[in-house]
Amino acid sequence: MDDKAMLNFSESLLTTCGAKVIDRTHQTITVQLTEDLDKALMNRPFYWHYIEKTNGIKQPKTLTLTTDTEAKADAHLHQGSPRLHQLFRYAKSQGAWTCLYDQAPAGKQPEPLEPWLNVNVTISKFNGLREDTPLSIGLHLISGARVEGFMDNVTERSFSLAPSAYTYPVRPLITPTAALRRIELFITETLSHKPKGWAEEAIIKKEAELSLLDQFFQDTPDDPTYQNERRAIEERLQPKISVQVINGGLFYLPKSILHHFQA
Amino acid sequence: MFIDIQFDEDWKQDFQHRLHQEGPWASFELYQLAYQAACEQLVPSFTGLKAPEHLYHIQPYDYQLETARRVVEEMNGKAILADEVGLGKTIEAGLILKEYMIRGLVKKALILAPASLVNQWSRELNQTFSIPAVVQRKAPVWEHADVAIASLDTAKRPPHNEIIQSIDYDCLIIDEAHKLKNDQTKNAAFVRSLQKKFCLLLTATPVQNRIEELYHLITILKPGWLGTKADFKKRYESGGDVQRLIHQVMIRNRRDETPVNWTKRNVINQTVTLSEEEEHLYESLCTLAEHAALPGFSRTLLKRELASSKEAAFLTLKEMDLPAEGLNAVFKKMQACSRNSKAEALLEFVQQEDEKVLVFTEYRATQLYLQWFLKQHGIPSVPYRGGFKRGKKDWMMQLFQGKVPVMIATEAGGEGLNLQFCHRLVNYDLPWNPMRLEQRIGRLHRHGQTKDVKVLNLAAEATIEADILARLQQKIGMFENVIGRIDAILGQSEDTKEQSYGR
Numbered sequence: 001m002d003d004k005a006m007l008n009f010s011e012s013l014l015t016t017c018g019a020k021v022i023d024r025t026h027q028t029i030t031v032q033l034t035e036d037l038d039k040a041l042m043n044r045p046f047y048w049h050y051i052e053k054t055n056g057i058k059q060p061k062t063l064t065l066t067t068d069t070e071a072k073a074d075a076h077l078h079q080g081s082p083r084l085h086q087l088f089r090y091a092k093s094q095g096a097w098t099c100l101y102d103q104a105p106a107g108k109q110p111e112p113l114e115p116w117l118n119v120n121v122t123i124s125k126f127n128g129l130r131e132d133t134p135l136s137i138g139l140h141l142i143s144g145a146r147v148e149g150f151m152d153n154v155t156e157r158s159f160s161l162a163p164s165a166y167t168y169p170v171r172p173l174i175t176p177t178a179a180l181r182r183i184e185l186f187i188t189e190t191l192s193h194k195p196k197g198w199a200e201e202a203i204i205k206k207e208a209e210l211s212l213l214d215q216f217f218q219d220t221p222d223d224p225t226y227q228n229e230r231r232a233i234e235e236r237l238q239p240k241i242s243v244q245v246i247n248g249g250l251f252y253l254p255k256s257i258l259h260h261f262q263a
Numbered sequence: 264m265f266i267d268i269q270f271d272e273d274w275k276q277d278f279q280h281r282l283h284q285e286g287p288w289a290s291f292e293l294y295q296l297a298y299q300a301a302c303e304q305l306v307p308s309f310t311g312l313k314a315p316e317h318l319y320h321i322q323p324y325d326y327q328l329e330t331a332r333r334v335v336e337e338m339n340g341k342a343i344l345a346d347e348v349g350l351g352k353t354i355e356a357g358l359i360l361k362e363y364m365i366r367g368l369v370k371k372a373l374i375l376a377p378a379s380l381v382n383q384w385s386r387e388l389n390q391t392f393s394i395p396a397v398v399q400r401k402a403p404v405w406e407h408a409d410v411a412i413a414s415l416d417t418a419k420r421p422p423h424n425e426i427i428q429s430i431d432y433d434c435l436i437i438d439e440a441h442k443l444k445n446d447q448t449k450n451a452a453f454v455r456s457l458q459k460k461f462c463l464l465l466t467a468t469p470v471q472n473r474i475e476e477l478y479h480l481i482t483i484l485k486p487g488w489l490g491t492k493a494d495f496k497k498r499y500e501s502g503g504d505v506q507r508l509i510h511q512v513m514i515r516n517r518r519d520e521t522p523v524n525w526t527k528r529n530v531i532n533q534t535v536t537l538s539e540e541e542e543h544l545y546e547s548l549c550t551l552a553e554h555a556a557l558p559g560f561s562r563t564l565l566k567r568e569l570a571s572s573k574e575a576a577f578l579t580l581k582e583m584d585l586p587a588e589g590l591n592a593v594f595k596k597m598q599a600c601s602r603n604s605k606a607e608a609l610l611e612f613v614q615q616e617d618e619k620v621l622v623f624t625e626y627r628a629t630q631l632y633l634q635w636f637l638k639q640h641g642i643p644s645v646p647y648r649g650g651f652k653r654g655k656k657d658w659m660m661q662l663f664q665g666k667v668p669v670m671i672a673t674e675a676g677g678e679g680l681n682l683q684f685c686h687r688l689v690n691y692d693l694p695w696n697p698m699r700l701e702q703r704i705g706r707l708h709r710h711g712q713t714k715d716v717k718v719l720n721l722a723a724e725a726t727i728e729a730d731i732l733a734r735l736q737q738k739i740g741m742f743e744n745v746i747g748r749i750d751a752i753l754g755q756s757e758d759t760k761e762q763s764y765g766r
Binding site: 012088127134160184198216224226245 | 271289292293319340366
């Protein structure tokens with residue numbers, strides 16, 4: 001993310017969540033927070049507790065973010081800035097589940113919208129170190145067709161939380177729960193065909209470390225350090241994969257999109 | 264090959280719950296922002312460092328980045344960082360910790376540092392690395408602070424020790440780790456009892472007196488790496504490949520390998536010839552110690568003190584239970600002895616250099632005497648020692664930086680002093696441990712020093728100090744043999760030239 005992207009991200013997030021922009025230059029933005037945003041971001045539980053107990057006037061704070069290293073602000077945005085990462089966390093917590101309807105321009109006839117389940121995941125491989133791969137999967141809940149790169153394909157469209165007047169949603173034939181299971185199976189299947197050098201190396205390292213340790217403690221197997229170290233080596237070097245859901249939800253899309261995906 | 268795959272169950276349950284309740288759902292904008300945020304936080308590759316781009320205030324040197332990369336990629340996050348003083352081991356450790364935190368491999372970390380450096384660590388981690396580290400003071404913070412900093416002395420005391428021992432730390436960092444060189448101490452036992460996945464030991468001096476010290480450090484880091492102590496000693500003494508093993512778990516950057524411009528360090532050993540009366544005094548003390556059959560330790564102590572100043576020896580002698588006759592003979596000679604040749608040598612140096620001079624002595628009595636002696640010759644000086652309160656230390660530092668030309672410090676004062684504005688150092692008497700000399704020199708010859716540094720080591724001729732000098736050379740030889748080259752600590756005076764760097 002460059003400076004501009006960081007600022008745009010922060011602005012979009014804050015305004016989407018109801019904050020009002022007070023001032024905006026190309027490097028700095030000041031917003032008036034809402035009560036919810038203040039509670040989530042500003043870390044002043046005592047203030048809110050006090051105001052609520054005394055029925056006082058709620059005064060959410062303003063927040064100034066900048067990418068200008070010289071400027072005065074509540075926070076300087078940069079790759080490692082705690083505020084930026086706080087906003088990342090907040091975005092992830094607020095945008096984890098959805099159910100959206102395509103807002104196609106009104107046609108002459110009411111148009112059916114077909115359900116898709118989208119799941120975006122991070123696949124993390126651990127071997128003492130870590131490597132992540134994102135995966136954005138869509139599963140057509142009528143035909144069972146599956147696409148990757150789902151988010152990239154829908155990002156230009158517009159959606160709302162309710163179907164528009166000229167569309168009607170079709171009921172899924174595959175339940176979301178069953179679809180989730182299919183997606184998990186697909187991921188397991190795909191991973192089993194990927195190269196495993198990263199994991200084999202870790203196993204070799206682990207065995208070597210354990211064998212040195214075992215030799216060293218062979219006369220004192222009850223030493224608590226031995227058990228601690230053994231567990232630490234196992235935890236550190238035993239290869240594993242975790243699949244974390246970033247977010248997911250139901251998308252109701254026009255019929256034609258299936259062909260578009262397959263093209 | 265079977266690899267365990269764990270799927271996120273929490274999200275699924277929540278999703279089903281929301282389906283049932285028909286919401287609440289995120290808008291498409293929020294949904295996209297969440298996706299963007301997650302992609303931004305991905306770790307794209309097993310290799311390479313992500314931490315540097317997270318730094319805002321500093322640009323680490325290449326050797327620091329390379330050190331961090333090696334520790335993370337090749338050494339599995341277990342290493343002794345043994346850079347020479349002043350190369351920024353804290354930055355390297357911070358980079359490594361940050362890298363593991365970004366990668367989500369470290370959540371709970373514990374940093375143990377000397378009390379005088381705890382605040383510095385806190386500043387460095389919080390400001391430079393944006394790592395929210397909390398300093399342990401009175402009430403225990405261990406459980407709610409993911410990254411905690413404490414002094415070893417605080418950590419090993421109840422109630423802290425038991426809490427710390429019960430926590431499963433992902434990363435343990437120990438600064439000035441040479442304090443764990445003796446495996447019989449409470450400190451070492453406490454550190455061994457801690458749970459840790461990754462571990463960094465920071466010390467510029469992994470060996471001080473004996474090769475076993477390094478063995479103990481590595482055994483804290485990776486038990487079993489060097490085998491049993493007996494194996495290791497045998498291997499070392501028979502010239503085995505211990506260096507290779509050691510350098511797989513230790514990184515040492517040297518000043519002259521870094522792009523930083525370091526000023527030169529000139530070290531002179533000056534052997535001071537004693538006056539006749541001083542010689543007699545020294546002999547009479549030796550005779551007394553011999554006759555009284557003092558234990559070796561006391562004998563050595565007395566000789567070292569006398570080689571420093573008669574004032575230092577007097578205070579110890581007074582406390583000892585010695586035959587009055589011999590004692591009186593020594594005291595009489597003390598009274599008769601009107602000169603201190605080493606102090607005169609010091610005075611000469613101070614006058615001739617016409618610069619600020621930092622003087623180190625081992626003894627408080629000598630410290631006082633030297634202050635008095637210099638004053639007699641119109642040279643004001645300030646004392647500095649470990650027992651001073653923070654405020655007094657700062658005040659002494661300010662005076663020395665201001666118009667007082669000489670600071671006389673005792674050993675304990677050495678730690679944490681930053682005196683880049685001074686370029687002259689005198690070791691008025693010598694410690695047994697060469698690394699303590701290195702630490703002293705490091706107070707001046709460090710990052711930010713703009714001029715060449717001159718070091719004068721004084722040793723009284725034909726006294727125990729000549730032996731100390733020889734032993735120091737031997738130890739430096741061992742250090743260089745195992746750890747790697749080291750910047751000059753001792754000069755090459757007439758008597759020591761033959762032994763110097765002899766291996």
